[in-house]
Amino acid sequence: MSLEEKELLVRAVKAEATGHLIVIGIPNNGKTIRVGDIFTTRYEAPQTVEDILVELPRPTPTNRAEIALTVVAIDSMRQQIDELPHGVTGALRLAGSGMESVAPNCFLLT
8 A cells, every 4th residue: 555545444334315325434544535535446354443443464455346436425423524534434425336346344445
């Protein structure tokens, strides 16, 4: 992972009343996720939130897939925001291709 890449740990994928899927996630590599960011890779690394919080070494990524998902909106604590800081949980609305491969406990990378 390069210094410019941003990473999101997906905690859940939920459907809104409209049927649109929302990704609940946490930025976890010290970077802020912003509206307009584009996730290009989805992968798995068998790691828990606790492992991340105590900074255990990252396992080798597996099940890598190319995606093209743009962050179109972010909600945190029932407020629409433009940026989601590192370590803060938010609900992201994404648009593009690859949403079918997004699942709990996977990572999205810009």
